[in-house]
Amino acid sequence: MTCRNGLRSDRKLIRYCSALDAGGDPIEMSSWINETKSERARLEGELKAVPTAQRISVAEIRSMIKGVGDLVRLVSEADPDDKAELYTHLGLKLT
Incomplete structure (x- = not known):
């Protein structure tokens, strides 16, 4: 789930940068980029909070x-x- 969302965040950021290059509104794009970065940071935090699996003997x-x-x-x-x-x-x- 989180890895998939991480990839989705990468795709979003690439699209936003492409939109900026194509002449998109920098103010609007920057808010979208910031939202995407915040979502990614939240998901990475959730991933770090998941306990690592322990091997069973x-x-x-x-x-x-x-x-x-x-x-x-x-x-x-x-x-x-x-x-x-x-x-x-x-x-x-x-x-």
Whole structure:
């Protein structure tokens, strides 16, 4: 999203400069350029605020898979009434 908007900002700035070269109103163009630069700065700030992805270790992945397996076993062995309550709580409808 942000990269696409960054490219869009570049295209806008190029068009505005071309319009200036073609004799466009410099005052009007400068306000458009300033708005585009402000939008770009805002988007770059949002991008910097996004946390970087963290790698998950092989041990963490194995632990997650084991945990899912344990949950599947628990649900499969659970009392039917407990399962019904769980499914209702999860918003599941079985057919």
